[in-house]
Amino acid sequence: MRRLSVLAAVLTVLLTLTVARTANGEPMNESKSSGGLLWSTAKEETDLMRPSNDDDSSAADHEGLDGGFSSLDGMLQWAIGHSDPAKLKETAQDMQRLSSDDLKKRQIEIKELVDSMKMPSDAQFMQIAIDDLNNSSLSFEDRHRALQELLILVEPIDNANDLSKLGGLSPLIRELNHSDSDVRRVAAWVLGKASQNHAIIQKQILELGALPTLMKMTRSASVEEAIKALYAVSALIRNNLGGQELFFSEAGDVMLQDIIGNSSIDIRLLKKAIFLVADLAECKLEIVERAELPFFTNLSLLKSIVDLTSTTDLDLQEKVLFALKNLLRLSTTEALIFKDFCDLDGALERMRLQLQDLIADEFWSDFAVDVENLRREVELIFHKKLGELKQVPK
Secondary structure, eight states: OHHHHHHHHHHHHHHHHHHHHHHTTOOOOOOSSOSSOOBOOOOOOOOOSSOOSSOOOOHHHHBTTSSBBSSHHHHHHHHHHTSOHHHHHHHHHHHHTSOHHHHHHHHHHHHHHHHHHOOOOHHHHHHHHHHHHTOTTOOHHHHHHHHHHHHHHTSSHHHHHHHHHTTOHHHHHHHTTOSSHHHHHHHHHHHHHHHTTOHHHHHHHHHTTHHHHHHHHTTOSOHHHHHHHHHHHHHHHTTOHHHHHHHHHTTHHHHHHHHHTOTTSOHHHHHHHHHHHHHHHHHHHHOTTSOOOGGGGOHHHHHHHHHGGGOSOHHHHHHHHHHHHHHHHSTTSOHHIIIIISOHHHHHHHHHHHHHHHHTSTTTHHHHHHHHHHHHHHHHHHHHHHHHHHHSOO
16 A cells, blocks of 8 residues: 555656646656666566567556556656646646746755655565565465566566575575465566576576476476476576576476477467577577587477477467578588478478468468568578588589
């Protein structure tokens, strides 16, 4: 309740201040800091190829509906949008009648009021949540609340740094062994979000031994736990050679093959596994001097990936094509394996026919055209690889 009352007061003050500044002809400056808890909906960003097909509303639709504001500026924009325009105009006219000195005096009064509210900083909110996780007598509901707050707070990179400085990594990793699946799920999610594209945090989490536990969690009977665990694994080892070496030493290739080769696996987990394969192959392409692993030439894995081209899910099709594109570009993958053992030619042709029908569908047309363009690119890379093989002197 205290947080909600503070937010309500801040909104009132911000609206008054904005009207005053507008009346005085001053431009509005966007907030560079939240000045407190980031009330935003935490989303996964690790999939860089295309946003998922989940029914996500825009950020503007979320703000104010779920208690989610990405910043004070977000709160201000929401408040303006939900205020009576006539009353705002009337207030602005009243402000315009004030002298310049009176306006400045009013602004000083508003600033003093905001300062007196003493809105806690993000770091202070994080410390409270971390202290809660370290409290062994904490109720399940409060433990879950603390994790949810950290999930929101760690999104900005500066806050992710603070998470480590405040001693938050060890408690989070400890929660990966909690008896409740949902606690484990959110803890994995927080670790993944904190380490996403953050080499320092990746290194610290890896050194604390979280990766093997997260990999084990991908085999959880709880699909939701497995999905967040694989998300965290991907975030931890992305563009991190040390993390990838540890991943393979812990039989990460077997983990991925088990997921991709399982026809009954949840499609969301399957998409993350395919994305990770594509990402690992791309990393190898960028670091030529790195020794290639047998994983990339595993016949069963390659066949399983090619077989997934028959899926009716366009998002998965796109991810499979990205994976095939990167795998075909590796020097150690053999074109004849893709041709004779995997029947890539036939798979790509069947996909082309399927996409033709979707391109004719107004609802799917744009996405299907994008996937078809990617399919053609994969086909060209494949045929070029086959052509180079034919040109090799006997």
